[in-house]
Amino acid sequence: MSASQNLIDSALFISQGAEAASIFLLPVIFSPDNDIDSIGQKVYKAQLTSNSSPILLKHRFQKQYRHPTLDASLTRSRIAGEARTLLRCLRAGVNVPGIRMVDATNGVLGIQWIEGESVRKLLPGEAEGEDNEEVDLLQEYGISIDEIMNLVGTEIAKMHKADVIHGDLTTSNMMIRPIKSSQAELILIDFGLAFQSTLTEDKAVDLYVLERAFLSTHPDSEPMFASVLAAYEQRMGNDWAAIKSRLDDVRLRGRKRSMVG
Amino acid sequence: MESFVFDHVRGVGSDSAYVALYSPVANASAIRKRIMDASKMEGEEGERERDAINFAFIDATLITSRLHLQTAIHQAILAESQNSLRTKTVHSEILFALNPTNNITEAIRRYGVSDSSRALLVVHIGPGHRSSLSETENKMKKAVEGVLKPLGELEELTDWQRIKKYHRLNTADDEDHASVNDFVISAVAMKTVMQ
Numbered sequence: 482m483s484a485s486q487n488l489i490d491s492a493l494f495i496s497q498g499a500e501a502a503s504i505f506l507l508p509v510i511f512s513p514d515n516d517i518d519s520i521g522q523k524v525y526k527a528q529l530t531s532n533s534s535p536i537l538l539k540h541r542f543q544k545q546y547r548h549p550t551l552d553a554s555l556t557r558s559r560i561a562g563e564a565r566t567l568l569r570c571l572r573a574g575v576n577v578p579g580i581r582m583v584d585a586t587n588g589v590l591g592i593q594w595i596e597g598e599s600v601r602k603l604l605p606g607e608a609e610g611e612d613n614e615e616v617d618l619l620q621e622y623g624i625s626i627d628e629i630m631n632l633v634g635t636e637i638a639k640m641h642k643a644d645v646i647h648g649d650l651t652t653s654n655m656m657i658r659p660i661k662s663s664q665a666e667l668i669l670i671d672f673g674l675a676f677q678s679t680l681t682e683d684k685a686v687d688l689y690v691l692e693r694a695f696l697s698t699h700p701d702s703e704p705m706f707a708s709v710l711a712a713y714e715q716r717m718g719n720d721w722a723a724i725k726s727r728l729d730d731v732r733l734r735g736r737k738r739s740m741v742g
Numbered sequence: 743m744e745s746f747v748f749d750h751v752r753g754v755g756s757d758s759a760y761v762a763l764y765s766p767v768a769n770a771s772a773i774r775k776r777i778m779d780a781s782k783m784e785g786e787e788g789e790r791e792r793d794a795i796n797f798a799f800i801d802a803t804l805i806t807s808r809l810h811l812q813t814a815i816h817q818a819i820l821a822e823s824q825n826s827l828r829t830k831t832v833h834s835e836i837l838f839a840l841n842p843t844n845n846i847t848e849a850i851r852r853y854g855v856s857d858s859s860r861a862l863l864v865v866h867i868g869p870g871h872r873s874s875l876s877e878t879e880n881k882m883k884k885a886v887e888g889v890l891k892p893l894g895e896l897e898e899l900t901d902w903q904r905i906k907k908y909h910r911l912n913t914a915d916d917e918d919h920a921s922v923n924d925f926v927i928s929a930v931a932m933k934t935v936m937q
Contacts, residue, residue, distance in 0.1 A: 484823045487750035529816055530746050533809070561935035568932055571925045572911070580928035581813065584820055585935050 485587040489540055492527035522673070526594060529582065534594065536581045539563075539673075541588035556588040559673070563590060566645055566675040573643035576636055576668045595668055597658035598622070600629060604652060606699035622657055624665045629657065630705050632667035634712025637688070640669060641717065641724075646683045648674030650691035652698055681720075685727035686736050688713070743879055744893050746812055747870050748819060755823030756832065758870030759815045760878045763802060764888030765861035765899060773799060773862075773885065774855050795885050798833035802861035803901040804840070804853055804908075806923040808893055811863060813930045814839040819867060821934070832867050839933045842909050852908065861899050862886065 525538040541556045560583060570577040582591035603618050633655060640647065654671045695702045714721045743762040751757035780791040805811050818835035821827050829838045829846055841849035855862060864886055866878045902919060909926060
């Protein structure tokens with residue numbers, strides 16, 4: 482038995498798949514971009530010592546259908562990739578959860594537990610019949626929808642400036658964390674599909690994926706997404722023109738490039 | 743002295759760390775010399791001497807917070823429990839985890855005790871027993887001539903400029919200690935998968 486396995490056994494199971502699901506076990510959302518890999522992990526809430534803050538454990542468990550050697554090396558490289566991307570974001574000042582432990586041998590990544598709510602739950606259009614819930618939450622967090630959109634655009638721009646592509650931008654993968662005596666902050670989470678790239682194409686596709694996620698989870702959200710792009714544009718400065726024209730191309734053809742030629 | 747107990751390591755490896763902060767320290771150069779000599783001593787005498795200073799001596803000015811230290815200790819304990827130590831002992835592994843490069847000598851020179859160390863964090867890792875607590879405390883007292891301080895005073899000692907230099911954090915705002923702290927904790931935690 483390994484130490485990390487003991488830690489998992491004593492932890493609170495939260496979900497299989499997406500990182501942003503809350504303890505109430507929401508139905509896990511499979512966006513079109515979630516490949517098998519991002520489903521192949523379990524998420525827990527745990528504590529390393531009795532008086533420390535809680536952490537979130539992501540366990541990439543062993544896959545029986547893969548050869549053990551291949552499995553170990555894939556798991557290791559994915560944990561490493563996610564950790565490196567997070568560190569790169571932290572270096573660039575992007576709001577992401579801090580890393581708390583890494584055990585690549587056992588496929589465990591421990592990150593800071595974020596107290597807050599996902600942007601998805603704060604925006605209208607979640608489930609029918611609970612219309613007032615978002616309004617209450619927005620009030621409780623002391624933030625308006627417009628301010629959230631502004632934070633979303635700014636944070637993505639900061640991330641893209643560091644040449645990090647998230648790969649799975651959805652409103653579920655953004656958390657709002659309230660701060661005492663100041664405006665709440667937005668934290669990007671779940672870098673399981675993230676990678677590094679300087680290409681305009683990748684940044685445009687990242688935005689396109691978010692646009693699709695917005696439109697499919699939140700009805701009538703075109704104006705919201707427009708203000709995300711406005712904030713993004715402001716932060717990106719000169720790089721925006723190229724990304725914008727590429728985004729228009731991507732909208733016409735979809736996220737996959739043509740395989741012809 | 744404080745102790746950190748990592749329950750999930752019990753039965754797998756050493757699960758407890760005893761930590762004491764000394765500031766100021768009077769005999770830093772003597773401690774350093776003692777460690778160097780002890781490593782060369784042979785026979786029973788050598789065993790006894792090594793046992794007497796079986797600690798990690800960490801330059802306290804390079805530690806930004808309790809969580810920073812705790813993370814380094816945890817990664818060292820984890821490595822020991824998996825027989826994957828990259829240095830010779832679990833104590834030197836803490837110093838290795840703290841340094842952002844893979845150079846062990848550099849890690850010990852930077853983060854270990856040096857002749858000019860003014861404040862030291864003394865850490866002992868072992869299995870957690872009540873009896874070993876007072877025993878460890880006695881050994882620490884014998885080894886270190888300094889004033890014992892609560893761990894909470896750690897943050898007052900931090901040399902932010904040097905930490906930023908080691909981690910190559912040049913762009914960060916000079917007063918923004920919180921984000922430097924966040925960064926170094928993460929850097930320590932992901933040390934094993936660093937490129």
